[in-house]
Amino acid sequence: MNGDVVLDHGIWFRGVESGSAASAVRRAAERLGAQLELGDRPVADLAIITAELTSNLVKHAQEGMVLLRPVRRGGRAGVELIAVDHGPGMADLTVSSRDGHSTTGTLGIGLGAIVRQASWFDGYSLPQRGTVLAVQVWSGPAPEPSWAGALTRPMTGEQVSGDGYAVRVVEGRQQVLVCDGLGHGPLAAAASEAAVGAFRDAPNGSPGAVVRHLHRMMSHTRGAALAVAELDPAGGLLRYAGLGNIAAMIVVEGARRRGLVSLPGIAGHQNPVVREYDYPFQVGATLVMHSDGVVDRWDLADYPGLVGRAPLVVAATLLRDAGIRRDDACVLVARAEP
Structure with a gap:
């Protein structure tokens, strides 16, 4: 390569x-x-x-x-x-x-x-x-470790991944995106890149408003499944809106999981219903989001001590063990910090 x-x-x-x-x-x-x-x-x-x-x-x-x-x-x-x-x-x-x-x-x-x-x-x-x-x-001291970490991997035989992610903080809002362009290869990657670009430039708003914005900005692409989450540990909440087969779970002490709801639909196509949900999300909780290139049978309880490592290390471990080689894969992990 x-x-x-x-x-x-x-x-x-x-x-x-x-x-x-x-x-x-x-x-x-x-x-x-x-x-x-x-x-x-x-x-x-x-x-x-x-x-x-x-x-x-x-x-x-x-x-x-x-x-x-x-x-x-x-x-x-x-x-x-x-x-x-x-x-x-x-x-x-x-x-x-x-x-x-x-x-x-x-x-x-x-x-x-x-x-x-x-x-x-x-x-x-x-x-x-x-x-x-x-x-x-880095040249000079490293910045403070990030509250979120993610990585993608293209399916075997492809040079680019149709999955993508982005992280942003807008006026105090900690928001993350995971997206999965339809299909594989360059056109799927282009759809995800459009979603990432629109997310980074999106006006300040809740996850539901951001997903609607992404839908409008992606009409020129083949479309994507995507989800946006907003961490509000001070308020004890996680706000979430998703379209299509993006999986998302909140992991709390003892590695107990709670799945989040994504509605059917394709961002950039048709006229999908977008609905935002609120979930309890206390300091110390962990958010895991991934595309359907990662099987959802993972359990952090099988990895003693992993939940305390950097979000990037958690994401890489799950991608290694649960990623599907015959599909693009993306894992994002974010943590509620004081």
């Missing part, structure tokens, strides 16, 4: 199981760091991190993949790497990330080097289930 230009949705490197594949990821990461003008030192750190991440995949992982993409916040840009595998996993990621610790008789410096060089790092691992590691490199 061409690593010369990395769009904001990123590039997946699949099957990172050889030295040549690992080198391709490292070169692409260095190019992206240079394109974003991170500076010599951050790019050097990025090269070390990428080499260690991919070396771990080559040595230990099964079905290892890496997502490389830019990350933007507050007018700044950095580079993000997400490594995902189905390998042997680790019982204690914190212990394994200390220099000198090893499970295979090696020097055990890999994860320690990643933690030291990264501007931001988080991860999750379970024995016999695999590992997810998320790393960011």
Whole structure:
């Protein structure tokens, strides 16, 4: 896959199981760091991190993949790497990330080097289930971790994903979007890109009003299933409006789930009924939204401690284990914070 230009949705490197594949990821990461003008030192750190991440995949992982993409916040840009595998996993990621610790008789410096060089790092691992590691490199200190994290993956054989997502804060409203363009390939991606663009430019309003706006702005596309949620932990509420087969659940303490209601319809076509629903949503609750490229039989209770990790790590873990290879897939996770 061409690593010369990395769009904001990123590039997946699949099957990172050889030295040549690992080198391709490292070169692409260095190019992206240079394109974003991170500076010599951050790019050097990025090269070390990428080499260690991919070396771990080559040595230990099964079905290892890496997502490389830019990350933007507050007018700044950095580079993000997400490594995902189905390998042997680790019982204690914190212990394994200390220099000198090893499970295979090696020097055990890999994860320690990643933690030291990264501007931001988080991860999750379970024995016999695999590992997810998320790393960011910035020029200067990393911004505060985001309250929401998401990623998409195109179906096997496609270069672009018809699924998309976006996050915004407008006049204090914390809103998220997940969308699934009809079909696959470039036309489905164009529909999702239209939804994302319209969402980012939408007037301040509740999720129902935003969904109606997206519907009007997408009439030139093949259409999409989509849903918009607004987190209001101060008010103890989550407001939600959805059209089509976007799944959404609120996960509370003990990993109990509550499903949210999306109505039938296609944004951009016909004249769908849009209805907004309110749900209890206290501080500490987690919102999970995903397209139908992710089966909904996942249960966070099967992942001890995962709900406390960064939203991006939660999303990547669910995508790894519940994503369908024969369909585009998207997972978004957002957390109610004080």
